[in-house]
Amino acid sequence: MDEIVVPFPADFHVHLRQGAMSELVTPHVALGGIRTAYIMPNLIPPITTTERAMEYKAELEKIDPKVEYLMTLYLHENMLEEIDVEGQEGKVLRGVHEIRKASKAGVKGIKSYPRGVTTHSSSGIESYEPYYPVFKALEEEGMVLNLHGEVPSDDKLNISVLNAEKHFLSHLRKLAGDFPKLKIVLEHATTKEAVDCVKSLPNNVGCTITAHHLLLTIDSVPSQPFHFCKPIAKEPVDRAALQEVVASGHPRFFLGSDSAPHSIVNKIPKMPSSYLTQETGAIEGNGPQPCAAGVYTSPILLPLVAHIFDKLGALDKLPGFASHNGRAFYGMQREGAEGNVTLKRVEGGGRVPAFYKGSERGIDAVPFMAGEALGWEIA
Amino acid sequence: MDEIVVPFPADFHVHLRQGAMSELVTPHVALGGIRTAYIMPNLIPPITTTERAMEYKAELEKIDPKVEYLMTLYLHENMLEEIDVEGQEGKVLRGVHEIRKASKAGVKGIKSYPRGVTTHSSSGIESYEPYYPVFKALEEEGMVLNLHGEVPSDDKLNISVLNAEKHFLSHLRKLAGDFPKLKIVLEHATTKEAVDCVKSLPNNVGCTITAHHLLLTIDSVPSQPFHFCKPIAKEPVDRAALQEVVASGHPRFFLGSDSAPHSIVNKIPKMPSSYLTQETGAIEGNGPQPCAAGVYTSPILLPLVAHIFDKLGALDKLPGFASHNGRAFYGMQREGAEGNVTLKRVEGGGRVPAFYKGSERGIDAVPFMAGEALGWEIA
Numbered sequence: 001m002d003e004i005v006v007p008f009p010a011d012f013h014v015h016l017r018q019g020a021m022s023e024l025v026t027p028h029v030a031l032g033g034i035r036t037a038y039i040m041p042n043l044i045p046p047i048t049t050t051e052r053a054m055e056y057k058a059e060l061e062k063i064d065p066k067v068e069y070l071m072t073l074y075l076h077e078n079m080l081e082e083i084d085v086e087g088q089e090g091k092v093l094r095g096v097h098e099i100r101k102a103s104k105a106g107v108k109g110i111k112s113y114p115r116g117v118t119t120h121s122s123s124g125i126e127s128y129e130p131y132y133p134v135f136k137a138l139e140e141e142g143m144v145l146n147l148h149g150e151v152p153s154d155d156k157l158n159i160s161v162l163n164a165e166k167h168f169l170s171h172l173r174k175l176a177g178d179f180p181k182l183k184i185v186l187e188h189a190t191t192k193e194a195v196d197c198v199k200s201l202p203n204n205v206g207c208t209i210t211a212h213h214l215l216l217t218i219d220s221v222p223s224q225p226f227h228f229c230k231p232i233a234k235e236p237v238d239r240a241a242l243q244e245v246v247a248s249g250h251p252r253f254f255l256g257s258d259s260a261p262h263s264i265v266n267k268i269p270k271m272p273s274s275y276l277t278q279e280t281g282a283i284e285g286n287g288p289q290p291c292a293a294g295v296y297t298s299p300i301l302l303p304l305v306a307h308i309f310d311k312l313g314a315l316d317k318l319p320g321f322a323s324h325n326g327r328a329f330y331g332m333q334r335e336g337a338e339g340n341v342t343l344k345r346v347e348g349g350g351r352v353p354a355f356y357k358g359s360e361r362g363i364d365a366v367p368f369m370a371g372e373a374l375g376w377e378i379a
Numbered sequence: 380m381d382e383i384v385v386p387f388p389a390d391f392h393v394h395l396r397q398g399a400m401s402e403l404v405t406p407h408v409a410l411g412g413i414r415t416a417y418i419m420p421n422l423i424p425p426i427t428t429t430e431r432a433m434e435y436k437a438e439l440e441k442i443d444p445k446v447e448y449l450m451t452l453y454l455h456e457n458m459l460e461e462i463d464v465e466g467q468e469g470k471v472l473r474g475v476h477e478i479r480k481a482s483k484a485g486v487k488g489i490k491s492y493p494r495g496v497t498t499h500s501s502s503g504i505e506s507y508e509p510y511y512p513v514f515k516a517l518e519e520e521g522m523v524l525n526l527h528g529e530v531p532s533d534d535k536l537n538i539s540v541l542n543a544e545k546h547f548l549s550h551l552r553k554l555a556g557d558f559p560k561l562k563i564v565l566e567h568a569t570t571k572e573a574v575d576c577v578k579s580l581p582n583n584v585g586c587t588i589t590a591h592h593l594l595l596t597i598d599s600v601p602s603q604p605f606h607f608c609k610p611i612a613k614e615p616v617d618r619a620a621l622q623e624v625v626a627s628g629h630p631r632f633f634l635g636s637d638s639a640p641h642s643i644v645n646k647i648p649k650m651p652s653s654y655l656t657q658e659t660g661a662i663e664g665n666g667p668q669p670c671a672a673g674v675y676t677s678p679i680l681l682p683l684v685a686h687i688f689d690k691l692g693a694l695d696k697l698p699g700f701a702s703h704n705g706r707a708f709y710g711m712q713r714e715g716a717e718g719n720v721t722l723k724r725v726e727g728g729g730r731v732p733a734f735y736k737g738s739e740r741g742i743d744a745v746p747f748m749a750g751e752a753l754g755w756e757i758a
Contacts, residue, residue, distance in 0.1 A: 153467055155615040160598050219532050219540050222600050222607040223593050223669035236534040268647050272733045285733030288748030290602035354651045354664030370666030
């Protein structure tokens, strides 16, 4: 197959940031062939109100009106406050009130980050039970619960970035059992155990898979900060499970790129300013700062997915993975030839830029597979 | 305990490099409190002859004569060539001939790198059986076989950097069984399985442990290239096993720092030169190059080990770990008060420099725990 048509391609997990970085990366969604994008709410401060979600949506539409932006809220402990609401008797949980408002405004879901596991997750939650009234409201409104499926590392329990996802799966099973009508998405699965778990759960549980986790294993992460993201890529057997489930066309697995740009200076260990000194010998100062977590795939997303599905011999499953499956799960079907995006095989073509540079100093981002040829381009 | 004396501290695994980098880092061995250093042979080209080993030793002694340098050869496939030797009938294996010469010259051992697993290991070996005559000669000469204990990654067998050491242990067991009188060192163990394996083997098998593997787990590796080394740090349960065995004072576990300096530019993803362009938008070029493997601990080694043993409540085991155990294994005991190095607790002291800078551009290195206070200093 040298050409493939994907109707209304959708990315059900993408980070579009704020300010000058948002100006740089938001137009890359359409550049990557995507028509509908599900936008993560982990801004500073996190988006916890409908009002802020709508403002953010307007900001994105102003930058690029060609894309349909689906908004989420950030599941936050301030949603556990009891508040007075005009026209309602007694106290109401802020989260429940917010979900009712959000649903009316067209917000599609709410994202849960376990505390401290990834970029801007310090406002994340620690236990799900207190949020059950919020989940009940979500279920009633037909909205989606999006789960970052990792528990925090804990030396005493031998929980590390390697098994943080496996340890999360008991939470996923419990939530799926306690809310059988709530749409739940396990985001960016990286392990065989997660794939098997989602397959074993009922139809209310879906799962996003990123493009980069279909290609990387842990072997190429520690040497390359531009491959570092949360959850980190795991073992070959895990990657094989991800590849198998998408190549099988399983209807509850779909594209969520988790495309997460960071300025180059934040992806490279920051050296102290004394690095440029002329002195020799021992130079005092702080050590190099660690790198930010995130792999950036937006601007090349659909050609990258074609590159992968081609390698897997599963190009026929591409429209399902990159459009139909996720749209069906979210109830966001779209029809009409105007949504078609055509991908073409071009030997040696589809070369990924080394980086993208914004209009301000320090606003730049290195895409995944920088400098390499994908062999697929958008026609 | 606020002060501890280590007689004749020894580092049984250290990389001192070549050229300007060697000029920078060789004096750091003594700076870190070490009197005897076992020098790795993975230069370019690798040190495969006694003559080169002796030349290299002389180079190091010229830079800093205060340290006793113990030399090793690099187990190399050219050792499998059959050669003519003056005064001997028939063909002789180059490796066997070289071991006889090396022993006479005072070379202490031979280092085996599985092919392709770490810095400058592309000349490494693929199978041990062909080298058995070399190992026999080593055994007869009382020399040591130093093993980098990882097998190469293999997607089909689900071998990755995470389990490469575990998969190596069957080779270690076989070698220990086939050569019961050969001194074998499993270098820089990182897993509970490796520790258990060495403990279960007879007294001819020893094990080095680095300082950094006593502190790191996988969690702090992917975000920090200065923590990236081979083998990579593993899970909390593995670090706990390393800590337990050194805190127990087990006589066959001893310090081998695997201190491995790289220029800062090689530890940070290399960006294409177009990075400094004034343009905006998509910039063509190659992607960022991966980072080199190695953690640099030489200049702070003994204070760092004191910091660790203090945290473990095992300061009394420090002289064993950092001198007696390794010296006994190698048969390198030294006596006399002139070899004493005294470490002192200094609250907030022992601050590690941000980096060390050599006299040439690009010759520099960032030490482990840069900018942090070890709380211990050499008196």
